[in-house]
Amino acid sequence: MSRSSAAANQLDQAGFQNIACITSGLQKVKPGTFDSVGTTELQDAGKAGLVTVQGKISAVLGTVLVCAYLFITFFPEQAEKLLQFAPTS
Structure with a gap:
C-alpha cells in the first residue's frame, strides 16, 4: 500500500503486485480492508x-x-x- 501514486507506479514498474494507493486519505480506509500487523487501525497509522x-x-x-x-x-x-x-x- 502506498500513500503516493508516483510511489505506487514505481513499485508497479519494479514488478511488485497487489499495490494499492490511497488517494482520499487514511481516514477513509475501513477496518479489515488491508491486512495489518498490530492493534492500531490503518486509519490511525499516519498520526x-x-x-x-x-x-x-x-x-x-x-x-x-x-x-x-x-x-x-x-x-x-x-x-x-x-x-x-x-x-x-
Missing part, C-alpha cells in the same frame, strides 16, 4: 502514535474539568475566592 497518547490526555483533562465543575457547583464561595487569586492581564 505518529498520537492516538494512544490522546486517549490518556483526554481522560485526564475530562476528569479535571468534571472535578472543576463539581467544585464550582457545590462550593461556589470557595471557587470565587480561588478565582480571585488567578492572575489577570
